[in-house]
Amino acid sequence: MFLTLTTDLAGAGLPAADFGFLLHKNPARPQGVEITGGTAQVFYPEATDERCTAAVLLEIDPIALVRSRRGKAPEGFTLGQYVNDRPYAASSLLAVALGKLFRTAMNGRCDARPELAARPIPLQIHIPALPCSGGAELAEQLFAPLGWTVDARPVPLDPEIPSWGSSRYVDLRLTGVLRLADALNHLYVMLPVLDDAKHYWVGPDEVDKLVRAGEGWLAAHPSKELISRRYLAHRRYLADTALERLAEADGVAEPEVASDEGGPVSLAVERRTTVAAVLKELGARRIADLGCGEGALVGELLKDPMIGELIATDVSARSLISAKRRLHYDDLPDRQRDRLRFLQSSVTYADHRLTGLDAAVLMEVVEHVDPPRLPALAKSVFQTAHPGAVIVTTPNRDYNPRFESLPAGKYRHPDHRFEWTRTEFHAWATQVADLYGYSVEFRPVGVVDPELGPPTQLALFKLREKVTS
Template sequence: MFLTIALRSPVPEVPATDLGFLLHKNPARPQSLEVAGGTAHVLYPEATAERCTAAVLLEVDPIALVRSGRGRSSEGFTLGQYVNDRPYAASSLLAVALGKLFRTAMNGRCDARPSLAASAIPLEIHLPALPCRGGAPLADRFFAPLGWTVDARPIPLDPTIPAWGDSRYIDLRLTGEVRLADALNHLYVLMPVLDDAKHYWVGPDEIEKLLRAGEGWLATHPEKELISRRYLAHSRNLTDTALERLTEADGDLLADDPTTEFGDNLPGSAGSVGVVGEGPAAAQSGPPGGGSASTRPSLAAQRRAVVLEVLREVGGQRVGDLGCGEGVLVGELLKDGRYDLVVATDVSSRALAQAEKRLRVAEMSDRQRERLRLFQSSVTYADERLAGLDAVVLMEVVEHVDPPRLPALGRAVFGVAKPGAVVVTTPNAEYNVRFEMLSAGAFRHPDHRFEWSRGEFAEWADGICKAYGYAVEFRAVGPVDDEVGAPTQLAVFRRKEEV
């Protein structure tokens, strides 16, 4: 297996040989490391101030791999475990080797060149033989959204016999200005995904590996479901868990990463939070708490901050988070001593289990545990346990409900539970045109049943008020665009006798 990573000098005063600092591997000294099934070598075929190339050569012994118990049980024919492409084609073996060779680099740490480690730099990556189930177009679908220019060329079965056609391998070249840590993590995840196979048993611990390596890019990737499914060996349970973990309970995925242009850092936006109608002044108010675009909190964090502020405004000591997911907002509510009772519900038992783990319920004091009610419930069914609350939150919940079930949600929440106040947040569909990676007409999340424009949201809210005796006020969350509004729209419903 063979892989090269080349750096062209990003600026004249920064020599390309600084790649050695970033990788923590000296260009003047070849290094070797024993890994599962073989030996990995790092050497530099070129190292000049203008261009530096690091090469990774992985020598795999397929016989030793099988004898160690790490080989797959079946390779399609009798001697398949011993006669195969493992010594020659990039696979999960190479991904594991990268993780061992460049662990510190993958974490983005370089004490010698911290600013360079944090910067996007001109990189060229070459994988001369990569198994790709799905062909060259799939490689483009995976890497292009991450900022790479992709040159994926099918490798013929036999160049001298064109009639045989192409093999399942591609010659892959990637070029782009990408942070080195991100580049390594892209490779770590996507090499075995393109191969659609792993040389070792895939268990629950692989979810953590996927989330760690995919941090900052996988949650917003248009092919995240396919990537997760392949990485986790098509295990439905593992894949569902990974996708739930990728989806923060109160966040739409596209707007959750403050380091990308999605949501928080759109050109010309200031990450403001204001009341609808404040106009350009709101858009210039800056992120909550000040700070530059690089330090601005994600839209999900802004959304939580606004919801918490609204709950403080409406008052009350008994609050509920309906559709709480993994309990991120619940954790913030429990930190606030003004709340005597925090009710957290979700229709998903798996999400509730994750919330219980995140909140460390088992480690809570008796007093803290008495303040929390965590149970399974659906927002479309009346639940008497929700009666008597001062305020409830439906944060990024309504858009996951099938439209024919929305009247049932209205009856259950506003007609039966009848809290003093209801805070609802949902995506603003008009803002979707500002997401360059979102195709026309597509939703921000695959589980969304709809996404409302501001007018549609206002129409639904007006119907709720007339049917159940509430008054409503609208607010915007996130960068306010003069043409399309903010990415998240928020409504505060107050029961009329509470107004």
């Protein structure tokens, strides 16, 4: 398989051969690396002051690939793992080769030309045979939002027999003015995404690779869900973790609101102190913070010595690690550590480890869940876990116009899948309470606007049999 990267730096007053410094590969000397099942080589078909092209040639031995236990699975016939497109078409094998050949360039480092590494340069990329599960339209959908001009032409099954139509491959040409590091990271992520296959086992470490390669661009990509799902081999748990981490990296600082005393106070602080006060009012001793993030509420609750058991859950292992670090978990006194547990768990899946608690908290969690998954969330929390009380906080969309820095029609965080008005939140909470045998009351968080209500709305659910007359 074959790929070329071309630049013309003459317009910037620089010799195009400086491209070799950016790639950390000398144009005068071909270089190669070993990869699983083959070798990858980089050489320069042209390197002049006007134009420079670096070519990557990947040579795959299908037998060696199978012997490494990383060959493509058979596709309908016995020799499918040996006779396939892996040696000829761009795939995750080429992405791995790019990572090995140009690791320093992908990190944006160039000690010899640091100013050049930091600036966008004119680039042309050509991949003659790219598997594209979704056709040329998908290539346009994925690359165009990143600033590329995309020319993706379907490769015919047989040029001599047009009636056979197009294959699943495209001849892809990308043209744009971007930083080289960004361009290489785009390719590293998108090649296996377009192919919709990987030649190796996909585990949690792949989330780290995706977040690292997608830094600065993936969180804002309109197709980030599709990209994450395909890159992570359709493993839902890994894709959810990746999306959450991307959202954290691209988070928007929440505006401050006025306190009752007139001074500014963080809405986030007011939220967790309000939740802690409600839990104290309930007399809850065994509590779960569902979707704990980096542990802000957990830290607040640890201050209450009357809480005997505190469980912090999150779908993201990275968030749990960050929470432990934030709370200095390893340095806590034994008594504090004994009453605090961290569990990796999703709010949309039943987790019997959470049953029988006095209270569960969903603080700024529901708005991060896709609306079709809300019934699953309600069932896992209110039916399976079935705590004595549930506290839910969520933004009040009615209040958003009061945040001057928030553009009209935008949500408060890029990972919010929705934001409810007061009427919508009341309707959802009332329906859930009726369905699972709870009563519900609503409270404000933050200073209440006479017209638009509070910035955050809180629902307190109590099991009906626990409601005292």
